[in-house]
Amino acid sequence: MEVTMTLTLYSHPMSRGRMARWMLEEVGQPYEVVYLDYGTSMKAPGYLALNPMGKVPALVHDGHVVTECAAVIAYLADAFPQAGLMAPDRAAFYRWMFFGAGPFEAAVTNRALGVEVPPEKAGFVGYGGFDRVLDTLDATLSARDWLAGDGFSAADLYVGSQLGYGLVFGTLPARASFTAYWNRIKDRPARLRASALDDAALAKAKQNG
Known part of the structure; x- marks a missing residue:
């Protein structure tokens, strides 16, 4: 049976998660984004079990949790070397x-x-x-x-x-x-795609909120 790789980014469209989403777009692997709200879903028990700091971004890759934006970006560079984002130096x-x-x-x-x-x-x-x-x-x-x-x-x-x-x-x-x-x-191109996706999510949240 083929096992499907999963990548989930927990973020907010106005947060450091924008950097992590850019990195995911550069990596080019399938991923999903779960947007959280400050003060509510970021502080909910379910999310706090992943990141007790109650902030974003957080990345879950096949059940492994990575928090802190720099760590998420460095982890993705190392986990997906085919993207060429881990410098030889x-x-x-x-x-x-x-x-x-x-x-x-x-x-x-x-x-x-x-x-x-x-x-x-x-x-x-x-x-x-x-x-x-x-x-x-x-x-x-x-x-x-x-x-x-x-x-x-x-x-x-x-x-x-x-x-x-x-x-x-x-x-x-x-x-x-x-x-x-x-x-x-x-x-x-990856930055422009990521920015457009987060901007659209922010506009939708404002429209619904």
Whole structure:
């Protein structure tokens, strides 16, 4: 008897789940999306059994649960190598995936919330300072097109998504290397498909709500 592989993404159309859906579209395997609502179905016992944090995204692949957006994306790159999204340069791949999940996200989030780290306390946080994080990414993207090797990888999808959101919503400065990098990835067919699907789901939810 043939066993069917299953991929289920738990998400919300206005969440980090958009990045995970882009990754699923890049992977090209059949999947389904279950949309949850903040404060209701995300906190329901059934979902909390999958992700006690009560947030999205979460991925279930043949009964195995993966949470945290960076982990979902890295897992899919590893689980489906035929998609070519796991960079051969593993060191660079993991370096930039965790840079995105750690220093980059923390620095941008704190800046958006108005949290300023005093210079004398910079050693207490994992990113040191907002400008240091941006300068690090800027220097890298000024020197090469992609973060982990000679082509697009899941690391570019993850870090690039965050950078793109920052440029669109004004939480990041439009440095030349940032805008050039975002322009290299924003029109990938998989990203456009994923974005259209999530936008349609959001419009439907507003219409019904």
